[in-house]
Amino acid sequence: MSKLLIAGTVAYDSLRTPGGERAKILGGSAMHAGVAASLLVQSRLLSVVGGDFAPEHLDFLSGRGIDLSGVKIIPEGKTFAWSGFYEKDLEQAHSLRTDLNVLNVFDARLPENYLNSEYVFLGNIDPELQLKILAQLPERKFAALDTMNFWIDGRKTVLLKAIAEADLLFINDAELRQLTGEPNLPRAARSLLGGRLKYVALKKGENGALLIGAESIAVAPAFPLADVLDPTGAGDSFAGGFMSWVSLRGTEADQLRAALVYGTLAASFNVQGFGCERLAQVSPADIKTRYNEYKMLTSAPELNYFLQGVRQC
Amino acid sequence: MSKLLIAGTVAYDSLRTPGGERAKILGGSAMHAGVAASLLVQSRLLSVVGGDFAPEHLDFLSGRGIDLSGVKIIPEGKTFAWSGFYEKDLEQAHSLRTDLNVLNVFDARLPENYLNSEYVFLGNIDPELQLKILAQLPERKFAALDTMNFWIDGRKTVLLKAIAEADLLFINDAELRQLTGEPNLPRAARSLLGGRLKYVALKKGENGALLIGAESIAVAPAFPLADVLDPTGAGDSFAGGFMSWVSLRGTEADQLRAALVYGTLAASFNVQGFGCERLAQVSPADIKTRYNEYKMLTSAPELNYFLQGVRQC
Numbered sequence: 018m019s020k021l022l023i024a025g026t027v028a029y030d031s032l033r034t035p036g037g038e039r040a041k042i043l044g045g046s047a048m049h050a051g052v053a054a055s056l057l058v059q060s061r062l063l064s065v066v067g068g069d070f071a072p073e074h075l076d077f078l079s080g081r082g083i084d085l086s087g088v089k090i091i092p093e094g095k096t097f098a099w100s101g102f103y104e105k106d107l108e109q110a111h112s113l114r115t116d117l118n119v120l121n122v123f124d125a126r127l128p129e130n131y132l133n134s135e136y137v138f139l140g141n142i143d144p145e146l147q148l149k150i151l152a153q154l155p156e157r158k159f160a161a162l163d164t165m166n167f168w169i170d171g172r173k174t175v176l177l178k179a180i181a182e183a184d185l186l187f188i189n190d191a192e193l194r195q196l197t198g199e200p201n202l203p204r205a206a207r208s209l210l211g212g213r214l215k216y217v218a219l220k221k222g223e224n225g226a227l228l229i230g231a232e233s234i235a236v237a238p239a240f241p242l243a244d245v246l247d248p249t250g251a252g253d254s255f256a257g258g259f260m261s262w263v264s265l266r267g268t269e270a271d272q273l274r275a276a277l278v279y280g281t282l283a284a285s286f287n288v289q290g291f292g293c294e295r296l297a298q299v300s301p302a303d304i305k306t307r308y309n310e311y312k313m314l315t316s317a318p319e320l321n322y323f324l325q326g327v328r329q330c
Numbered sequence: 331m332s333k334l335l336i337a338g339t340v341a342y343d344s345l346r347t348p349g350g351e352r353a354k355i356l357g358g359s360a361m362h363a364g365v366a367a368s369l370l371v372q373s374r375l376l377s378v379v380g381g382d383f384a385p386e387h388l389d390f391l392s393g394r395g396i397d398l399s400g401v402k403i404i405p406e407g408k409t410f411a412w413s414g415f416y417e418k419d420l421e422q423a424h425s426l427r428t429d430l431n432v433l434n435v436f437d438a439r440l441p442e443n444y445l446n447s448e449y450v451f452l453g454n455i456d457p458e459l460q461l462k463i464l465a466q467l468p469e470r471k472f473a474a475l476d477t478m479n480f481w482i483d484g485r486k487t488v489l490l491k492a493i494a495e496a497d498l499l500f501i502n503d504a505e506l507r508q509l510t511g512e513p514n515l516p517r518a519a520r521s522l523l524g525g526r527l528k529y530v531a532l533k534k535g536e537n538g539a540l541l542i543g544a545e546s547i548a549v550a551p552a553f554p555l556a557d558v559l560d561p562t563g564a565g566d567s568f569a570g571g572f573m574s575w576v577s578l579r580g581t582e583a584d585q586l587r588a589a590l591v592y593g594t595l596a597a598s599f600n601v602q603g604f605g606c607e608r609l610a611q612v613s614p615a616d617i618k619t620r621y622n623e624y625k626m627l628t629s630a631p632e633l634n635y636f637l638q639g640v641r642q643c
Contacts (some may be wrong), residue, residue, distance in 0.1 A: 234554045
């Protein structure tokens, strides 16, 4: 059985996109990553919610094989809540309100039964907490860390320490440039490698993803979609998909490349519905169908045969 | 023999990038496209230069098998000249000076021996001239048109007319959104199809390219490079590579996909040197080597085998 730990937020999101709106739906980095991972493996969630968290939402998550023994319920508190909207271009989330609520007292302490976790996804939370979680995991084999500009702005030193303790960093292109001051993405990514860090998984949204190692690059374009409904959680479902694959198949180079593509497909479903509405409906047959289409759209045709005729100028 | 016509500018560029600077080097859309095309085929250039245009530059171009009988030399005029610079991020060219010079009297009249051209690349010039060129080509099989925000701002009506007369439109993502008002790229591209137009080739720079048809999409990520020196002409060398492939292999769907990748590889060499310095040094062996590496970096691994184990939640 996979021993994948997913730590991060579980939230209530209220949002509006050009395609519609939803109030108080399930959101948060750990939720999106956990639901994406649940297509392949059972995982363990580390998070915190308030007394307002609906029992049917707990049922939904545990019904997907997600272990919730590390999701602390604080009866007198309220669940982390975010509200916002997207413009027509869906490029950037505009926050209307962010209520940290119970996140303010999240202590990131692992229950006994999580301590043997081998694979870890640290969703976007305070890097101090990310470090605290890693310190509780003596048997970890591969830890991946996600972050955002907020922590780069305000907590760069501790963030760099946490990054050096992880095996892989999930980050988007703007954040990578901000963190390193280097505009060229392969160079920027490689400037971070060292300590324990061996890979940067670069999230580029509709432009896909790159996996950059010291001497390797793998490229996965995004699945082109004409019906993106809600980009919230795309990066988290990508990471959750990626890490579920790795927890099942290991970290050899070929498997990391496969994980990159698998995560890309998970994210493509995520954005086709609000919250995790679409992703939660996905069947293995859907994934296979999308993978086959993806392979058709993205595979480079055999140029070598045609290139026989190239002339020397 | 291929009958590829390349129309556009031949320029003297003076530019500075973080990697160095050059004064009065060969530039212009037709030059970049022509040099890229010359790796595969002989083409015909339609352009205009001034009396200051150096004989060795004419020799350089004709030495690459490019027919210059349609390059009008106006002895009393000066060659189109551009100077500018790029910031560290290489994202945007900042113009310091643009001297149209002989471009002001470019009449886009084709010499007799060009009139049987079958494949046409219309570089970024006034759409009125692009229309005029197309009107002179009764035997054309496939014409591709490039443009830029300047013409979208100022000449939208005639530009849309020219686009509807072409078979394929080269355009970048910002321009496509500007032209159509639709942020979703596949939807935006498809909103333009009609008249004669069957494809939009979307140029996304370091994020690669998409080829969008009414019911098809092909995706080509860019070749990831840690040593981009000068992005000038990347789009033109992409288009020139693409059209050279098409002029040699035709316009079946498979060949258009191959052209997309081939153009991507041509552009990857173009940006590794100033102007066409690097591209002009490329050998067939270099292309094959880069293609093999590209295929390795970008090919989606076989997930289907692994997906056998996917569980149904």
